[in-house]
Amino acid sequence: MRVRKLTFAALAVxxxxxxxxxxxxxxxxxxxxxxxxxxxxxxxxxxSGGSDQGGSEQGGGKDSAAEGSGGQGTTDGSGSDAxxxxxxxxxxxxxxxxxxxxxxxxxxGSVAVTFKNGGxxxxxxxxxxxVDLKTSEGDLSAERSGQESSPVILKDGESxxxxxxxxxxxxxxxxxxxxxxxxxxxxxxxxxxxEWPGAASLPVTDxxxxxxxxxxxxxxxxxGAS
Numbered sequence: 001m002r003v004r005k006l007t008f009a010a011l012a013v014x015x016x017x018x019x020x021x022x023x024x025x026x027x028x029x030x031x032x033x034x035x036x037x038x039x040x041x042x043x044x045x046x047x048s049g050g051s052d053q054g055g056s057e058q059g060g061g062k063d064s065a066a067e068g069s070g071g072q073g074t075t076d077g078s079g080s081d082a083x084x085x086x087x088x089x090x091x092x093x094x095x096x097x098x099x100x101x102x103x104x105x106x107x108x109g110s111v112a113v114t115f116k117n118g119g120x121x122x123x124x125x126x127x128x129x130x131v132d133l134k135t136s137e138g139d140l141s142a143e144r145s146g147q148e149s150s151p152v153i154l155k156d157g158e159s160x161x162x163x164x165x166x167x168x169x170x171x172x173x174x175x176x177x178x179x180x181x182x183x184x185x186x187x188x189x190x191x192x193x194x195e196w197p198g199a200a201s202l203p204v205t206d207x208x209x210x211x212x213x214x215x216x217x218x219x220x221x222x223x224g225a226s
Contacts (some may be wrong), residue, residue, distance in 0.1 A: 087125065089119070093123060095118050096193070109167070112163055125185065126152065132182040133212060160218055161220040167211045173204065
């Protein structure tokens, strides 16, 4: 009987150990499952980070759109500025006159040509006008003096002048007779013929180039609009 009791007791202990082992395995599986769930949750966090990065890119897109809108505003502004620009002076809008400005004792003769704006609007002049003298030997084109030129905004009713210089004929001979003056405003093709107000003739010369020089806008008088 004692042997049977010991056998039963041993069997009971073995069964208890088996149950404990099974429970331990189940706990490990649960822990493994929890760990896997935690890892999966952690992986989801990385995915959320990628979404935030995408959100940042979308934010950048909004910034780009704002910049594009700003660029459009700038274009509109430049369009307004373009509309505000002053157009060039046309020959038909200018009252052109010429006067002798030579002072006794000067080594050279001088003539001032004046442009008065009568076009009813402000206009711009820049650079040099074209100047040709009508002479007994044919047309003689004036050469530019080489002075720096600055743009001039000529308001309606205002005037600006430029100078023409030429050698004085003190040779005692008849020289080359001057019969007229032709002026073409800067950047224009239409010319205007005027009477020549200066000396009646130029000295005969064998030197190359033209002895007649023309200055830029504002090079006569007070050097600008008056």
